[in-house]
Amino acid sequence: MQTPPPPEQKPIILMLVKRTVLFFFGLDVLSLFLYVLGTNQGFMERTQVMLLWMAVWIGLFMGVGSFYGITLDLSLVCHKQFRYLAGIGGYLCLGLFGIIIAGLCSFILVLAEGNL
Numbered sequence: 001m002q003t004p005p006p007p008e009q010k011p012i013i014l015m016l017v018k019r020t021v022l023f024f025f026g027l028d029v030l031s032l033f034l035y036v037l038g039t040n041q042g043f044m045e046r047t048q049v050m051l052l053w054m055a056v057w058i059g060l061f062m063g064v065g066s067f068y069g070i071t072l073d074l075s076l077v078c079h080k081q082f083r084y085l086a087g088i089g090g091y092l093c094l095g096l097f098g099i100i101i102a103g104l105c106s107f108i109l110v111l112a113e114g115n116l
Contacts, residue, residue, distance in 0.1 A: 011057045014076075018087070021094055024062035028101055031055040049113065052105045059102030066095030 015104040035051040037043075039053040043051075 009052060011042075014069075014072060017065060017072060020070055021062055021065040021091065024058050024065060024098070025094055028055055028058045028062060031058060032101065049109065052109050053107075055105040056102045056109070059098040059100075059105070062098030063095045063102065066091040066098065070095070 003059045013107065014074055031051050031054045033054065034046060038048055038051065073087045074097070
């Protein structure tokens with residue numbers, strides 16, 4: 001009877017970066033959902049502005065974290081571990097989403113408040 005192969009040992013930094021980026025993605029979607037809900041429900045103007053600023057900062061953090069995840073996965077691909085190629089695509093999509101959302105929310109803030 002053959003014994004199963006031992007479980008794969010992943011570096012802890014990869015798991016932390018992946019979970020942090022996914023956490024930021026969830027926070028960004030939540031803040032956008034609350035902004036859209038507040039627009040329809042009549043939230044106070046300060047609350048709306050706070051939600052937009054949260055979406056901007058979280059989107060930027062998600063973009064930076066995704067860039068870091070891409071560089072980690074690229075370094076592992078260079079060491080002949082090609083199973084991390086799919087992670088590069090995921091990080092690229094999440095990073096672009098974060099940067100686009102940050103830009104869109106910044107544009108809405110400029111329209112709403114003016115360029116302070």
